[in-house]
Amino acid sequence: MLFRKKISPSCSYCIHGTQLDDGQFLCSQKGSVSDKQKCMAFRYDPVKRIPVKAKALDFTKYEQEDYSL
Numbered sequence: 001m002l003f004r005k006k007i008s009p010s011c012s013y014c015i016h017g018t019q020l021d022d023g024q025f026l027c028s029q030k031g032s033v034s035d036k037q038k039c040m041a042f043r044y045d046p047v048k049r050i051p052v053k054a055k056a057l058d059f060t061k062y063e064q065e066d067y068s069l
Contacts, residue, residue: 011033
């Protein structure tokens, strides 16, 4: 959920962080940091959060008979 109350802090979706390259962020509070770092200045920005893609459904276990009435 993007808007849950307890968000684990990460610079990758903090309002103070700007992405430089893979795994590196420029924080207005701490300077150059990795995406795993966190600090007390963390403020959640839901626009920066990229949700995990849903797993594709597996329909191979069904047969044609399952789809007929």
